[in-house]
Amino acid sequence: MLTRAVPLLGLIFVVEVVGALNLEWPWWLNVLAALGGVAILVGGLAVGNRLRHRPALARPQRIGPPDLAVFVLVPPILPLVFGGQVRSAVLTAGFNIALVGGTYLVTSYGIVPMTRWGLGRSARQVGDLFNLLVRALPLLLLFVTFLFVNAEVWQVSASLTGPFFWVTVMLFVVIGVVFVVTRLPREIGDLATFESDDELRRLVAPTPASALTPRRPVTPAPSLSRKEWGNVGLVVLFSQGLQIAFVAVLIGAFFVAFGLITMRVPTIEAWTGGSAHVLADWRLWGQPVPLTEELLRVAGFLAAFSGLYFTVVALTDETYRREFYEDVVAEVHEVFAVRAVYLAAVLPPPDPT
DSSP: OGGGGHHHHHHHHHHGGGGGOOTTSOHHHHHHHHHHHHHHHHHHHHHHHHHTTSOTTOOOSSOOHHHHHHHHHHHHHHHHHTTOOHHHHHHHHHHHHHHHHHHHHHHHTTHHHHHHHHHHHHHHTHHHHHHHHHHHHHHHHHHHHHHHTOHHHHHHHHHOOTHHHHHHHHHHHHHHHHHHHHHHHHHHHHHTOOSOHHHHHHHHTTSGGGGOOOSSOOOSOOOOOHHHHHHHHHHHHHHHHHHHHHHHHHHHHHHHHHHHHHOOHHHHHHHHTSOOOEEEEEEETTEEEEEEHHHHHHHHHHHHHHHHHHHHHHHHOHHHIIIIIHHHHHHHHHHHHHHHHHHHHHSOOOOOO
8 A cells, every 4th residue: 555655755755855954054064964864865765675675776666664664764864963953853753654654544545536536426416415405404494593593502602712612513523423433334234235146247237347257156245354344434424424514514604694694793792792803894785794703603603513413314314315325325335246246256266164
């Protein structure tokens, strides 16, 4: 997985030569330090290659422990050698360790193609999603609008200053994610199960896997590893999350627009018990239209709450599941079918003993 990130890791490896520089030095000394840093980096790469029995300056064909050791440990040497910058060396080592871990997670779970797939699917479903909003939002807006014109909600939102507001918003997000995750095992288990080989052949017919000839019966399909389960779970969770986020953003935008028209500064101050913080002020038909920090707080709070509500509806309402959720999982079901046929074709049959 890390071998696929060699260009990125190599670029960062070269850029970290600036760790050899010291702003308190004259320019010519920094030039010498930079050259020395390049020499150390190249030397570290050469040592790593020789440990792998490769040419000294060859590009790594497969990232292994020696290459990772060179990437993590060699750049921190530069600030130590040039200026004794211990803190910079520690920060560089920590950054490299975190980068390696993050890069491994991103590549092994396919975060980039998953994001591209999810965004493309969401763009194709925008029209259908608006139809869903027309059906699902009237009751939600009726309930949440009642909260919007409630003084207690404004008082609570105004009291959530600093990180407390974001912690509260994230609490709604975490509860929604937990609700989705608790339903994933059953959903993925159903997707990875097939009734017969005929069903598998029907699912893989429009894919390149239709050309494979399995050496043995395909069903039951091989069980998923922990990483495979996590990858599929992320796909389902991410696709649902994009739709829910879209709905929450629309709810928040609605209440900002609604508040601009209906909420005046005296009313906001009476409900919050303090002075309103006006961010911008316009006039519409001769009336003031203030945009206040308090309005944005209430809109954000209600948008997060609406997102949690919509999460529950999205996974329990049969109309939504039939028109949107099942469309997503149908692709995942097809992927499981391709995987089962492929493994049956390339793996030897199990030993009957």
